[in-house]
Amino acid sequence: MPFFQPSHARTKVPAMSPTRRRKLIFSYAPDWVLTIVLAALFYSLDKVNGYRRVFSLEDTSLRHPYAVHERVPNIALYFICFVSPLVIQPVINFFTVRSWWDFHNGSLGLVLGLALTGSITQFVKITVGRPRPDVIDRCQPPTGSVDPTFGLSNWTICTQANEAILRDGFRSFPSGHSSMSFAGLGFLSFYLAGKLHLFDSRGHTGKAWLALSPFAGASLVAISRTMDYRHHWQDVLVGSILGTVLAYFSYRQYYPSLESDLSHRPYSPRIKRDDEDVLPIHIRTGSESHGFANHESRANPFLDTQARDPERYTSFEDHPDAQDFELGGTVPRPRSGSLEEIWKDDEARPRMGSPFVDPFATKTSTAL
Template sequence: MNRSKGRSKSPAGSLAARKGWVGSVARFWEKTYAPDYVGFALLLTAYLLTQFLIEPFHRMFTLNNINIQYPHALVERVSVFWNITYAGAIPLLTLLICLAVTRAGLHKCHVTILGFIISLALSSFITDVVKNAVGRPRPDLISRCKPAEGTNPNILVTISVCTETDHHTLHDGWRSFPSGHSSFSFAGLGYLALYFCGQMHVFRPRTDLGRALLAFAPLLGAAMIAISRCEDYRHDVYDVTCGSILGLSVAFFSYRRYYPRLRSAKCDEPFASRETTFNEGFGKLKSDEETGLRRGQNSLNETDSDEDA
């Protein structure tokens, strides 16, 4: 019984117990964060391919639809560059400063930053896939489209009536749902808020209001970025709300892969490294096997004694 439990808890399983290069690769794969980095690279590659190679589905529309007649803002309140700065660069710098000030160990620094960049990459990829699949017109589609003169405003038309020559401006008009700014901002700033909550034990009993307000401050920043998309008429409330929920959900998923729940007494420390878990699992397996061998040897000795008697 003990031996079977040891095998089931082994982080490597039978493949990692093999000899040769197969076992070496399996052990490296199990005891490091290589799968996470491979997944991150795949996400980043898929995101870039989606950005440059895939066009959105173009839903039909009518020119008299008041919901898509808003003006196209050439100057955005929060551009893509500033969104990356506010929700990507600044939270990353904040995390690095916090880790340095608290003199966090290498493992904590590693998984904290790894979880953050995975949160951003995963939310961006999911958002773009959904955007292209849904093909929902933006509130400023008519302004982007510049429909040809004489187009009947009362019937459904396609992208063929548009005269806009800039490829990105035109096709981006069908990438309304969900809001990419919203999902990205909540993926980055939401992750930072979760980290603050864990480090300051915000969800533990008797936490003061000051720490709670500080921990949730990044969410206010993310909300302001999301609201700016409605002010620029790039999205409506529905797009922004769904994008925000998506980003925050991805942030929570990414954070909890490396940190315990926020009500835990040790929520400020990440889970043990995979190498530690791997070694403990193999140590237990070895101990159980040695115990089994000793028991088998004792049984043989007792049998021999009985036969001699």
């Protein structure tokens, strides 16, 4: 039994049938296809001749030598930002929750974060067209060349025969190595922090060092870009922030907050169980919910805290709407159903524990 599960007895969840498992997997197939296809389309823009800013031949920040051999070549970057998290996350899964659904969510979240980061980075690189610190060495302007009077030089002055080297010389902002390494290793760091319950208000130094170690690797990759004179420091800083933000954004699509009592568990599937597998239950709404919460909280204040925050339930089976979800060891999503249902129910049915209750909200409903 994973060490994160509480020792008290819990309701046993029926095993999922093979048919149901296939239906569940196929429901997420569009997510995989859309993410991979869009990422491939944006990566194909690498051959596009983007914008190229003018520059000064006298600018010393652009006169650094062109490094033929990079400290972290592209193939090494792919192993660092993608392969290593893809291999390490299942190992963490095995020693903690041992859930195939966690493996699915972790892998999809990682791919989503990298795809979003790579696409945005590539788009900005092409449209901004900032010269790299080694652009003059790449350009190889004729001997004795000077800037025009009261003006700057442009790429047409270059004698570089290799078009790929010259084109890449105007893609400094932001740093792709920085953004991708922080996106991949950043997601791994958040994944590890969730499994370790880093923000459990207990203050474990070992947890902090372990959870933040992937960021150290990403930092080394980012710093190497300034050592190879491939990027200015601003490019590295913005790329690192971009990768970190999108990594957390992708992580939160499939996992609860790192401060949640169930941060080690993935969210439950988006789809509901089949009708024949679930018994109808009554959902308290409006004044019923408010009265129920107040009555129970007087007898048990802890229950009132749990009702206000669904992510604080010790297990998905303890959630009052547990029948609407499946896969034991997952976190019930706070609200289920289509967007149309959520919009319609928002005014008619305040959530349990809401500080404001509409006195006219007397509608009740059943859920399958």
